[in-house]
Amino acid sequence: MQKKVKYLIIGQGLVGTWLGYFLKQRNISFAIVNDSNTASATKVASGVINPVTGRRIVQTWMIDEILPFAVASYEGFQEKTNTKIITAAPVVLIHPSQQMKDSFDYRMNHDNVYLKKNNPLAWASFFNLHFGSGEIDACYWIDLISFLEAGKNQLAENYIESNFNCNNLKLIDKGVEWNNISAEKIIFCDGINSMINPYFKKLPFAPNKGEALIVEIKGLPSKHIYKNNLAIVPWKENLFWVGSSFEWDYISKMPTDAFKQKTIESLNAVLKIPYTVVDHLVGIRPANTERRPFVGLHPSYAQIGICNGMGTKGCSLAPYFTHQLIEHIENKVPLNAEANVQRFKHLIN
Ligand SMILES: Cc1cc2nc3c(=O)[nH]c(=O)nc-3n(C[C@H](O)[C@H](O)[C@H](O)COP(=O)(O)OP(=O)(O)OC[C@H]3O[C@@H](n4cnc5c(N)ncnc54)[C@H](O)[C@@H]3O)c2cc1C
Known part of the structure; x- marks a missing residue:
């Protein structure tokens, strides 16, 4: 029997975990496919959120908006999962x-x-x-190993341990099918593997x-x-x-x-x-030449989306932009123009 969900998420790194977590908070149906044997940047990252950067010690992009959102999100996640995740450091x-x-x-x-x-x-x-x-x-330290583990437990009902291959993805009218799942949207949160994804490989990734x-x-x-x-x-x-x-x-x-x-x-x-x-x-x-994330829906296939390109700042950017992506799809709230993947329409169409 086919399982119907609204979202099919590929990858349970920092980005996929946040996307699944926010969907669950809103009671929106989803499945999350992850292959634990595939490399994950989140598993080796130090987990630092630092509001300044570079030799000139300037503030990072949008930090006044992104930092309070990230801190509140990790604190909420921590409370929900009863796991110590965020420490002011x-x-x-x-x-x-x-x-x-x-x-x-x-x-x-x-x-x-x-x-x-x-x-x-x-x-x-x-x-x-x-x-x-x-x-x-x-500045904050995020215990990313605990975050991934607690996230996997939190999303256990929706989690599928499997390697996703785009060759098995079928586009249907207003949705996609993969194995025995049909979904209205598929969102790629697969880190550097989006570089070999036929829909997004032309984005200017710079791993x-x-x-x-x-x-x-x-x-x-x-x-x-x-x-x-x-x-x-x-x-x-x-x-x-x-x-x-x-x-x-x-x-x-x-x-x-x-x-x-x-x-x-x-x-x-x-x-x-x-x-x-x-x-x-x-x-x-999963960095890129512009140092801005890739968030949003494919310009030609509205059922395919991406949330990626977090580069060196995944800990602060992932909660903010996964939340923004959901708001965009569910409530038509415009995406930040600098992050919207449709700025690369000319490359990925
Ligand atoms: C050494 C290092 C230090 C870092 N330090 C920091 C830091 O201090 N602060 C900070 O903010 N950022 C840091 N980063 C960056 C941060 O790690 C990334 O921005 C973030 O982890 C990216 O998350 P992601 O979910 O996009 O990708 P990933 O964590 O790579 O997650 C992708 C997920 O998709 C899964 N996947 C991929 N392909 C498939 C497939 N075909 N089928 C099924 N599953 C699949 C993988 O298993 C993985 O779980 C660091 C990175 C590195 C490498």
Whole structure:
């Protein structure tokens, strides 16, 4: 017998989990297909939400709107699933050079919202602070492994463990059919796999490889995130996520010794206390040349949609844009023009 749902979601990473979660909140029917053996950026990400970015320490895109929405969404998810997911964790900026210290001091006095001075001695027993340190407020750490697990449990009734192949997708009048499911809409939340999807492969994806080490650092306080050239992010008890690389031109998707050695050298230079490397992670970010998400419906096939291209900012962008996509389809609320996938109509038609 055929199962009828309104939405068929492909992928249960950050994006697919949020989409399913919001649909469930609204009692809208859906099925979510995920292959746990396929690579997922969410599984290796550090889970940091940081409202500022780059060498000039400027605010990230739309952060004033996106940050409060993301925080409220994770808090709601946390309450609903009874699982600790979001932790406020200020970033301690360990200035890696005089230039970066100058940049911080400049921003403190110009359009500053999130930067704070800190006690110069507070972190001196843990780190070499040749150029001093500062702090970024309103940063959060999302426990993404717990988020995915709690999401899978929350969506258990709707979850199908399977590898989706577009060759088995049938477009019908006002909908799609796949295996024994018929749906009004199919939404691709399959991360970098959308790059081989016949409907969306022409979008300007620019996948970006990131490696990180999991390091045991006994005694380092775990209520902050530390950042110089590396980010040192609380992971589990006494364990920290240390990374990462940003590689646009990579030859292999595997972890490399070169990254490991470089990271160990950087850690040796900044950290004053002993540590042990316990794991080495690698993932591919579904990034793109414009650094804006791909959200919305296909210009030629209204039954096919996408929510993707979250790049380095999936934690903050995913709740906001999955919610916006539902509002768009259900209530005809316009999508943000910079995120609307129809800006690439000329490429994907
Ligand atoms: C090293 C690294 C560090 C990062 N750090 C941060 C950070 O600190 N903060 C931040 O905001 N972002 C960070 N990111 C980016 C973040 O991970 C991504 O933006 C986000 O995870 C993308 O989520 P997604 O759901 O689009 O993709 P994914 O997490 O890749 O999810 C795609 C899902 O689709 C499934 N799937 C794919 N193809 C199929 C198929 N054919 N059939 C069935 N299922 C399929 C996969 O199994 C997976 O579950 C980082 C990324 C990396 C690699």
